[in-house]
Amino acid sequence: MATIEECRAALEKLAENMRGAGDDVRAAGELDRSVSCHITDLDVTFAGRMTDGVIDVRDTLTGPPREKADIRLAMTGDDLVALVDGELNFARAWGSGRVRLEAGLRDLFRLRKLL
Template sequence: MATPAECREALDLLSENLGKSTGDVRTAASLDRSLTCWITDLDVTFTGRLRDGRITEVTEKPGRPAERAQIRLAMAGDDLVALVEGRLHFASAWASGRVKLEAGIRDLLQLRKLL
């Protein structure tokens, strides 16, 4: 089982990867939105902001998200690490229910470019 530190490292790597992206991925990552990632098996929430192609202002708190972010993710820690490392494909994880993504329809349309 992934630790909170490993999950934080995965989010940092995701942010770095988004920052290096180009084309449609860069456009999708350029949203300015609040973001939460609830790690269900650890019952820890990472809160941050997707801005300028990076995830910034990341904080960690125990429990479910306290506020409703514009982009909300929920998954197990191992799945977060596997997604970022490229061992798990987002679309299949989402389709099987391993990853939950909630956002407004416009944001979902933009975020699909990341898939």
């Protein structure tokens, strides 16, 4: 089971990957939205913002998200690490219910390039 530190490192790696991404992916991530990622098996939520194509994790909270973020993810820590490492396909994980993503329809269309 992934630890809180491994999950935070995975989110930092994701942010770094987004910084170095090509123009089309970076443009898709150029939203200014609040983001939360609830790690279900650890019952921890990472909360922050996506701005200028980068995710900035600002808080680590115990339990589920306290506020409804614009973009909400929920998954196990192992799935987060596997997604960021490229070992788990996002579309398959989302389709099977292993990963939950909730966002407005317009944001989902833009985010599909990132995922």
